[in-house]
Amino acid sequence: SAVISQKPSRDICQRGTSLTIQCQVDSQVTMMFWYRQQPGQSLTLIATANQGSEATYESGFVIDKFPISRPNLTFSTLTVSNMSPEDSSIYLCSGRDGSTNEKLFFGSGTQLSVL
Amino acid sequence: GENVEQHPSTLSVQEGDSAVIKCTYSDSASNYFPWYKQELGKRPQLIIDIRSNVGEKKDQRIAVTLNKTAKHFSLHITETQPEDSAVYFCAAGRGSTLGRLYFGRGTQLTVWP
Secondary structure: OOOOEEEEEEEEEEEOOOOEEEEEOOOOOEEEEEEEEOOOOOOOEEEOOOOOOOOOOOOOOOOOOOOEEEEEOOOOEEEEEEOOOHHHHHEEEEEEHHHOOOEEEOOOOEEEEEE | OOEEEEEEEEEEEEOOOEEEEEEEEOOOOOEEEEEEEOOOOOEEEEEEEOOOOEEEEEEEEEEEEEEOOOOEEEEEEEOOOOOEEEEEEEEEEEHHHHHOOOEEEOEEEEEEE
């Protein structure tokens, strides 16, 4: 399966600040996505990270709040901007694995707590 | 958009018994249905998936069934073991946009020794 590395693994941030999460995948990943998992909840798709162009956001998520970059095939960042306690969640990078018939695999996640 | 419902939210079984988790979906265009297992503090792990051209798929003690007409699919775990204890998520997506998955709310499975 695809190797997906994500950092930081956790962070505690102050209200009003921003945090950038980095995701590195191996070359067999064809597409990258960012998901959010709120405490005790399910996984919700934030956006598709598109290489070299603007990300495609799902309903309820906007670029100003969650800017995403993907400068090349194997790297993406998600920024959580102007954070509030409601942003406290696990943020998961994920990738479609071209070597396993496009199955979706997840990174280890970033546990974000906003005070 | 797609809406995935999952039941039950919690499930307790005795070791060796079977466990069944059921999901329904709303979008008839969905044709890919994976199941993920998430242990506490860990990432979701893909355990089995099924595509709409297949009605059933088995992998050792795990099986998934799909009824496209009724828009529901189920996970069956036989001969459960304590290490099967985890949260299980079903999801639905389209083949053309695999990776954009819509998840159920999860089932906390506890297997008692």
